[in-house]
Amino acid sequence: MKFLFKFIVITSFFQLLIAKELIYVPLPINHEESVIEDNKIFIDYVSKVINKPIKIKYIKKYDDIIKEFKENKIDLIQIGPLPYVTLKSEFSQIEPILFFKEKGGIDKYTCAIVSTFDGPTKVEEINSKIALTQPLSTCGYFLASYLLKNKNIDIDAIGYDYLGSHDDVIEHIILDRYKSGSVKTSVAEKYSNMSIKIVAESELLPSFVLAVNPSAIT
Template sequence: MMYVEILEKGESMRWIYYIGLISICALPLEARVLIFTSLPYKNNAGIVEDFAPMLRYLESDLNRSIEFRFEPSYQKLIADFIDNKIDMAYMGPLPTLALMKQDASALPVVTFNDAKGKNGYRCVLVKFMPDMLMLEQPQTLKVALTEPLSTCGYFSTAPLVQAYAKAPLSTMHYRYVHKHDEVALSVLRGEFHLGGMKESIAESYRSLGLEIIAYSPIVPSFALVLNTKTLSPEQIEAIRTRLLNAPAKEYASWGKEISWGVQAVQTDTYRHMQFFSDIESIPQEGNLR
């Protein structure tokens, strides 16, 4: 049995989600439950369904149960990771680098492939297809963003907006709406003129009239980041090996974003993303109330 804790907007609720039976005999009494966390990038139930098979797969090798916890923001996730409240986390490249800058115990071990078996993804700028935007008056434009430390948030959207509208994002009205799905939906509802989000999620809204108008360079894929202060070297190696050796029939049952296999993180995986000095300059709040 795996317990799923959902922490969102200051409220705490607990979901119990069955992902398989674990033999009590296999767990010593002192065995600690491991904490896995992710941000709610879409509806919570959908994310649980995405990750449950992968966590069950890891549990069988670790002889530990894994508790699934949602964090409301990357800032909170990073703080809890540093405080050793998290053992493993599913994170994009920008927050991974932000965490590694603050905590040397953070170790990304694998990144997840896309549907073509390639490693990496793009952020995109979107609008509602029928809209004719007044680019000559950029100060009137409203932009929906995911969140401050999201790779497809302010960091990637600012240069895309600059190239498309020929004006800085800082001169427009923008708000953090947190989830990629919410970016798409808020643009489709007409609440925002533009939005920044992950390409694969934007593609799923094309049929509703969402139009992709600009693409970022490819960035490293989402990673599984382990806490070397709370996990033993043996556990870390078991997790790494288990994921790298997962057969296709196994990971094909995992969620869409993680169902195409993994690659080991290399020393140069994040080399071209040399923006440590820029992380602190990202606005932590939007300018649209």
């Protein structure tokens, strides 16, 4: 209810003050075409509610998203727990207005360490470089290092590479360029028919939020 109230207040504010086209940036979880398609229905709905045009802009790197948000080049943003905390510490004006629901209608999600059919079957078997998304991705170094450390494995000792999106990580594992990687669980599940299996899963995390940049509209 708190976030619904915020959404109503913010959208009313938009209606009163904004004549320009709004810029919305979703998280680069998947490849550009998929991200834009996945967000189109939602953004079309928000656009109708506030009676303002909204453009979906895909930005590949999390640090570039944060940079442009701080420069007031982004009005609305989809953001996960770790990048939100990072951005909030540098730009206190950011205002979350609602949680995105995951499959099943819950406002929580998990991250997973994954491999292929002939890869590690449990965390203890991981002994080679692991594929990660991006430094500011919640499912990247942050959760991967935690899940590995729980089994007494030092991620810095085995090594890791940042590849970009969650799709990029999965595709490199399928191509056998890496034996394991860390991604959002729901992304891994999309590739289950391509022999991607979940080796370890995190605890529930707060879902992505839709946040507004008040400074961009003044």
